Amino acid sequence: MLASRFLHPILAVGLLLITPSLRAETVLVAVASDFTRPMTEIAATFEKITHHTAKLAFGSSGKAFAQIKSGAPFEVYLSASEKYPLELEKSGFAIADSHFIYAIGKLVLWSAIPGYVDNEGKILTTGGFKHIALADSSHAPYGVVAEEVMKNLGVLDKLRPLFVMGENIAQTFQFVNTGNADLGFVGLAQVIDINNGKLGSGSGWIIPDNLHGPFRQMAVLLKTGAKNPAALALVDFLKSPTARSIIEKYGFGLPE
Incomplete structure (x- = not known):
């Protein structure tokens, strides 16, 4: 009876190895076209480190903005400007005060x-x-x-x-x-x-x-991603030294 209360050592190790994949989630991300190369590398690195998957949809910032307001299921939005993320917060499509500058465009x-x-x-x-x-x-x-x-x-x-x-x-x-x-x-x-x-x-x-004026590129967490661990993890990862190093490598400036 006592033995039944504990996992066999081999089974316990196996469960530890598969636990990350059991917790892994997917986040749908709208990304400005100019950020295609760095974001592709960031997403691959993000998956290796966190086991979460970022599905990326590239296009113009304005078109993505319109799609989000029309109900597109994006959970994180990386715009090439500050205008659209701030408007999404104001209109209730994004989490209040979740916006941040992720890159300076060149x-x-x-x-x-x-x-x-x-x-x-x-x-x-x-x-x-x-x-x-x-x-x-x-x-x-x-x-x-x-x-x-x-x-x-x-x-x-x-x-x-x-x-x-x-x-x-x-x-x-x-x-x-x-x-x-x-x-x-x-x-x-x-x-x-x-x-x-x-x-x-x-x-x-x-x-x-x-x-030209300041060319600050802004990201925001959308309300659809508020409870998705992958969306929350991606927002944090974009601010990490690892992501910032990738962003800088592709010629972008970095926010302070």
């Missing part, structure tokens, strides 16, 4: 053609190109920043007829990478070589911060 004027874009961006004023790509500013924060840069340089109205609008920053990159646009405004994370911190191909000009 914009690049880039061409797939080596030597085409000078390192001061003078091509924007000298011209000579047929099309320039940027993300649609009506729902993509990178498009908003790109237009702000051109306005501050005094070339926005001049270049507007040459615009090729991407649905998001991922499509914008494809327009330039395939030659459908001669050059365009893309995220540094899309073109950086993480082994040396330089552009991996083509030519480009990293836009100075003084040509």
